[in-house]
Amino acid sequence: MTILALDFGGTKHAAAILADPSERRWQKYERAFAPPNATAQTDIEMMRSLAQSVLQGEKPDAVGVSFGGPVNAHTGIVRLSHHVPGWENIPLQEILENEFQAPVAIDNDANVAALGEYHYGAGRDCSSLFYITVSTGVGGGWILNGQPWRGCEGMAGEIGHTVVDPNGPMCLCGKQGCVERLTSGPYIAQRVQDILQRSRSQGRILRALVQGNIEAITAQQVNEAAEMGDAIAIQALQQAGWALGVGIGNAANFLNPQLFVLGGGVSKAGQHFWQAVRHSARNTALPEITVAIVPAQLGDDAPLWGAVALATGI
Ligand SMILES: [Zn+2]
Numbered sequence: 106m107t108i109l110a111l112d113f114g115g116t117k118h119a120a121a122i123l124a125d126p127s128e129r130r131w132q133k134y135e136r137a138f139a140p141p142n143a144t145a146q147t148d149i150e151m152m153r154s155l156a157q158s159v160l161q162g163e164k165p166d167a168v169g170v171s172f173g174g175p176v177n178a179h180t181g182i183v184r185l186s187h188h189v190p191g192w193e194n195i196p197l198q199e200i201l202e203n204e205f206q207a208p209v210a211i212d213n214d215a216n217v218a219a220l221g222e223y224h225y226g227a228g229r230d231c232s233s234l235f236y237i238t239v240s241t242g243v244g245g246g247w248i249l250n251g252q253p254w255r256g257c258e259g260m261a262g263e264i265g266h267t268v269v270d271p272n273g274p275m276c277l278c279g280k281q282g283c284v285e286r287l288t289s290g291p292y293i294a295q296r297v298q299d300i301l302q303r304s305r306s307q308g309r310i311l312r313a314l315v316q317g318n319i320e321a322i323t324a325q326q327v328n329e330a331a332e333m334g335d336a337i338a339i340q341a342l343q344q345a346g347w348a349l350g351v352g353i354g355n356a357a358n359f360l361n362p363q364l365f366v367l368g369g370g371v372s373k374a375g376q377h378f379w380q381a382v383r384h385s386a387r388n389t390a391l392p393e394i395t396v397a398i399v400p401a402q403l404g405d406d407a408p409l410w411g412a413v414a415l416a417t418g419i
Pocket residue numbers: 265266267276277278279280283285286
């Protein structure tokens with residue numbers, strides 16, 4: 106049995122094949138960066154060539170697909186991509202079924218990664234979990250009673266647009282003080298840049314780290330500076346962690362899952378971020394509710410492993 110797993114990310118795409126889903130080892134695996142001016146068309150072309158490269162003429166028996174944006178999992182139609190133009194209403198499932206002459210199952214990346222962590226990663230011993238990815242955006246996917254819970258319109262799990270500060274800064278979605286607006290990587294970086302531009306005496310370690318090029322500061326560098334003791338960087342990560350923790354605490358109050366699993370680039374931040382997340386989640390949830398928050402185990406491959414679970418219907 107050959108299962109083809111595809112991951113359409115915002116900036117990176119991946120394809121892999123697996124012969125035995127009980128074995129956690131890819132037969133072939135390819136990952137590549139999308140070009141800067143990508144469109145839906147170039148994304149599909151790139152994925153076609155990655156898939157051909159891993160399949161090497163073999164025909165897959167089933168295909169699972171993770172897509173980095175809202176998807177209707179029932180019809181297999183992509184609603185849109187927030188990062189790449191041209192994805193509006195693309196029937197991706199149909200396109201891929203014609204391409205590979207095999208059944209194709211597709212869902213958004215957070216739901217698929219939740220499935221991956223549930224079957225193959227941090228959630229293997231659970232029957233319910235909430236997977237949260239924190240990177241350029243913030244998304245979430247539920248597993249309840251061992252099954253994905255997508256909501257009646259496929260929009261469940263949007264923790265990124267949970268409002269934690271109604272007077273906070275304006276989010277891309279048009280509301281104020283969303284988790285995503287306070288926790289995602291680009292906003293952590295932007296917040297630090299704003300402070301450093303206003304106050305020339307602060308952020309000595311950060312300034313040295315980026316050799317004075319404040320506009321180029323990334324969330325990863327904020328984390329590096331925090332680990333080295335930079336007060337501004339520590340404060341920025343704590344604020345980001347606080348916002349996410351409030352979102353998690355509320356989610357715990359609503360659905361009381363066994364586990365929260367954090368993935369995505371920002372989740373690789375150190376103790377300052379993690380302590381703040383755990384602390385504010387604990388303070389937000391009712392005292393009777395256990396709030397267990399752990400890092401994702403599958404890293405960047407969580408959507409690919411979830412795609413396997415999706416394809417095999419396990
Ligand atoms: Zn929002």
